[in-house]
Amino acid sequence: MTAAVTLGLLTPVAVAVPDLLVPTATAPASAATAALTPAALTPAALTPATPAPAALTPATPAPASPLAVPSDLTATELSFHGGGGLVMHGTVLAQATAKPARPGVVLVHGAGTGTPRAKLLGEAVEFARRGLSVLIYDKRSEGYSLFRRSYSQLADDALGAVAALRAQPGVDPAKVGIWGLSEGGWVAPLAASRSKDIAFVVLVGANGLPPLRQQTWAVAAGLRKAGVAGSLVDRAEPNLYRTIADGGLFPEPYYDPAPALAAVRQPVLAIWGTHDLLTPPQESPPLFARALKEGGNRHYVFRFFPDADHAAHRTPDGGVTRLPELAPGYADLVGSWVGEVTAGRPPTARISGPAPVQASVTVPVDPPAWWASAPAQLAALLLFLVAFAGYPVVALVRRLRGRSTVPVTGAARLLSGAGLATVLGSFSYLVYLVMTGGKLAAPGPVFAERPLVWLALQALAVASVVATVRTGWAWRRAPGSVPRGERARLGLLLAAGVVFVPWAFHWGLLLP
Numbered sequence: 001m002t003a004a005v006t007l008g009l010l011t012p013v014a015v016a017v018p019d020l021l022v023p024t025a026t027a028p029a030s031a032a033t034a035a036l037t038p039a040a041l042t043p044a045a046l047t048p049a050t051p052a053p054a055a056l057t058p059a060t061p062a063p064a065s066p067l068a069v070p071s072d073l074t075a076t077e078l079s080f081h082g083g084g085g086l087v088m089h090g091t092v093l094a095q096a097t098a099k100p101a102r103p104g105v106v107l108v109h110g111a112g113t114g115t116p117r118a119k120l121l122g123e124a125v126e127f128a129r130r131g132l133s134v135l136i137y138d139k140r141s142e143g144y145s146l147f148r149r150s151y152s153q154l155a156d157d158a159l160g161a162v163a164a165l166r167a168q169p170g171v172d173p174a175k176v177g178i179w180g181l182s183e184g185g186w187v188a189p190l191a192a193s194r195s196k197d198i199a200f201v202v203l204v205g206a207n208g209l210p211p212l213r214q215q216t217w218a219v220a221a222g223l224r225k226a227g228v229a230g231s232l233v234d235r236a237e238p239n240l241y242r243t244i245a246d247g248g249l250f251p252e253p254y255y256d257p258a259p260a261l262a263a264v265r266q267p268v269l270a271i272w273g274t275h276d277l278l279t280p281p282q283e284s285p286p287l288f289a290r291a292l293k294e295g296g297n298r299h300y301v302f303r304f305f306p307d308a309d310h311a312a313h314r315t316p317d318g319g320v321t322r323l324p325e326l327a328p329g330y331a332d333l334v335g336s337w338v339g340e341v342t343a344g345r346p347p348t349a350r351i352s353g354p355a356p357v358q359a360s361v362t363v364p365v366d367p368p369a370w371w372a373s374a375p376a377q378l379a380a381l382l383l384f385l386v387a388f389a390g391y392p393v394v395a396l397v398r399r400l401r402g403r404s405t406v407p408v409t410g411a412a413r414l415l416s417g418a419g420l421a422t423v424l425g426s427f428s429y430l431v432y433l434v435m436t437g438g439k440l441a442a443p444g445p446v447f448a449e450r451p452l453v454w455l456a457l458q459a460l461a462v463a464s465v466v467a468t469v470r471t472g473w474a475w476r477r478a479p480g481s482v483p484r485g486e487r488a489r490l491g492l493l494l495a496a497g498v499v500f501v502p503w504a505f506h507w508g509l510l511l512p
Contacts, residue, residue, distance in 0.1 A: 080164035083156030090137030093128040103175035103342045104133040106161040110182030114141035130335025135165040149251040155191040175342040193263035200341045203270045205310040207279040208287030212253035216241045217362040218278050219437030226441045229449035231508025240430050247374030262295035267346040269301050269337050273308030274356045275319030277439035281356035299346040304353030387496030388420035409474035415467035422460040461509035468497030
């Protein structure tokens, strides 16, 4: 079973999820943050990172600014070359009375193709008012889609933006850093690990887990928040994501962020909202701390903001609704922290803020076995469509030709109808949940922690199994009276019914 999928961080190499990313135990929120306390850590000198590529020359002139910038700020349009030489356009915001030799920061988007720079205007304005020159740029759409993306290429885009900002008048090129939100939390450390031209790294809503594991958790958490439990959440949803990834429809599913984080030598400020519903806020920080520590980087600060969502914006309802305002103190923290770092006073490792809320833990989403792979699921789907849909079609053709045959048993008709309805219905429903899942799932009416739609599909699955047994029994009792053509038709139907049984168990349709 394959389907299109939206990514919460929202992207193919098939590798096992490293043990580093698998939590060893389920800890309460307080314990999760306590585990990060760096009491035994001492400051370590920053070592030079891998040299960045040479600054790219300015590209063709950018169009007029699409931004409505407040009067106390200036906006400068520029163009630069991203990964693969793609011409990209951005805007630099700064105070109208900005000081010379000021720090700068490049903002890297979260998931989404062609996301306009205006999406990060709120952050850019607030950071600029704290004395920074802030570059925001339109995200690429070329080479980036729902099914295709490269974090390496996105990192090259960010490095091109860094080179462009370092060349701006009034900006101290030694004080330019990078900020990454959500998917940018994978991209920004990768860019920083490649270039010593990046002075610092700020991450918001960043994830220390592989994208597939994060996305599976986010949709499952949304369903649980809607009151759903049982096989739909525990079996069907993660199996769908395994199949999607195995079919090449989930880009960068097993990307491991740990190596890039371990290679970051710059000071790191990582921020999470306590009500992050898209990134597991309890599990990610310890993974970040572990990777940075293994790389010898003790210059990091982790901060949790109360009543804040995935993007560290204010939220009135536990992370479901994102308000335009940033969490109180967030912009001030970025401004003061960047000031300290660029003044040569990198911070010692520390964590502060209230414990984040995470109702459920993530689970590994490893590549599927051969029988659960995308090709095997596609073969089963084709068998079901041919057998279940073909049975009534053949009957209709015979009737139109005046050659109708009395069926061996009415159970065959039930198997055909119920089997087809189960396969198509479950496929459609799961795709719907994935496309609308995340922090605000809409599974429909729920009874006994099961959506009524899922309960109906499970009832159809049981009816299909019963019909398979009855059809096989009826044919066994009257083998000689079944014409040859009917035997082929009935045999194909029964074969589909037999395959349907393990298929339905795999997808949780025959489980509680």
